[in-house]
Amino acid sequence: MATSHTELIRKHKQILKSRLAVLNEKESTNYKLGQKNIDVLFYLNYIKFMRVLATRASEIATIEGSSEIMTKHWIDASDFLLSNIEENGTL
Numbered sequence: 001m002a003t004s005h006t007e008l009i010r011k012h013k014q015i016l017k018s019r020l021a022v023l024n025e026k027e028s029t030n031y032k033l034g035q036k037n038i039d040v041l042f043y044l045n046y047i048k049f050m051r052v053l054a055t056r057a058s059e060i061a062t063i064e065g066s067s068e069i070m071t072k073h074w075i076d077a078s079d080f081l082l083s084n085i086e087e088n089g090t091l
Contacts, residue, residue: 004071008078012049015085016042052091053077 024031054069056077061069081091 004074004078008053009046011078011082012046013042015082016045019089049081049091053081056081 020031023029053074057069057073060073060076061067064073066073085091
């Protein structure tokens, strides 16, 4: 699970960096990680992401009739959420 978790963090950070780049372009700013509490905002966003991910993985496990959340459920949930973020910009 550690490698899946690390991969999720990497993908999530890539998406957030691209969103920060868009924000910088729209607002004519030059925010970077570590400035103006951007790290804190990203961390809070990550916590929200993980909460939604856990809920979605639990739903998938329930639909499949599993009594526990397996790695497959986490991966399916992450694929769904990351594609949803890329398409809609929100969880």
